Amino acid sequence: ILVCRPEEVKRITGIVRSDCPPLQSCLSEDKNGMTHAIMEVVAGGIVQTASDIHRYVRCTLLNSTKSFDDVVKSAQDSLRWLCHKRFVEWNNDTKIYSTTPLGRASFGSSLNPEESLVVLDDLSRAREGFVLASDLHLVYLVTPINVEVEPDWELYYERFMQLSSLEQ
Template identity: 80%
Template sequence: MDIIRTISKGTDLGGKDPDHIVELCNEVVQEGHSVLIFCSSRKGCESTARHISKFLKKFSVNPQNDDNEFSSIISALDALRRSPAGLDPILEETLPSGVAYHHAGLTVEEREVVETCYRKGLVRVLTATSTLAAGVNLPARRVIFRQPRIGRDFIDGTRYKQMAGRAGRTGIDSKGESILICRPEEIKRIVGLLNESCPPLNSCLSEDKNGMTHAILEVVAGGIVQTANDIHRYVRCTLLNSTKPFQDVVKSAQDSLRWLCHRKFLEWNEDTKLYSTSPLGRAAFGSSLSPDESLVILLQFFITLIIFEATAFNLVEILLLL
């Protein structure tokens, strides 16, 4: 392993900062780019954001933009103040420095404000847990891993590559950097992690994984699939179609449609020849439950209702006898 760079221990840019997090952020921010820092816990996200915001130099590389940026930050803070949860004290402290945090503990409104500020360049340093890597498209020039862990588990090669891949996105930036901070005794394991090959990629729509019914419900509820022809267009875009014969994939989708209609998740209109979701289908879609999980919940609800009605009936009988 070659030494690419050595950071002087004498720097005091970040106070007591043995990992030089502030310096690693500041040098990118001063060039007008963004930094994404992955932390292993929610508490780590918040404490890292607070630490960086205390020491980070003013990130604007164009002083003429300062007034506009300050005004936009004030507007963001006002939006958070008006949200149902009120203004989070940590975001109130960090946002003026162009720093924020992002994890599952944020409300929907807070997440929207933080993500919007990041996309606009008002937030240049964002600390986050691995949940950000799962579904939010927020690229960066430099990605920093505060620890080689996700929660308590040591990160694997696939997750590392997925999360590090936010740096230097094609069409967004010309280059990207990934920095993983670890202890000396973890270096050997980290080198092995970096050399890991990606495991085989399998479609979750295959029959043994029973994902097709869930996918079909979602695309009908989302208005992507309404007709029989729409089914053909949809399955052509799936990974399953690249690994199995097209007609087999179409048959699987059609079987899922029939299953969903038979169990009242979907409705078929003979006049318009269109599929639509039933109240049950909309409830399942809105809750993000799979059709099978929804049926289990529905069954439990009916059992509870029957028991409640039977109990209520017995109480009425007893009262009449008295």
């Protein structure tokens, strides 16, 4: 039974009779899908133990298309990578995975772990450029960007020339 307007019958029957492309799990794409998924479930508190990992991967589309052992190996590889890059920590005493501040930042930003590392690298390089020897950097931080004020350039130049070379 098809319920639609008469002018839509041909188009809708064409859609119903057409072939569907095969389903593929996004977890199998270059390991990034699995890594992002594992990061999300650990940071979200869904997965904490090794048995939680097994239970989680059993519920994936990837598990229905690949062998369970392959899926578990992929999840374990992702966990190792996340631990190595310090997104996730394993506590030997409690036998629990937990997220680090980097992992929580990645989770909160909705960036995948690879993208998070790029952002972290950019922020680290930017932080190196800040000169914190004086409080002058605070002027930059509190100066509003949307206020149109024309400075007195002569006074600005005089004050600039009075700064030490480090402050300049």
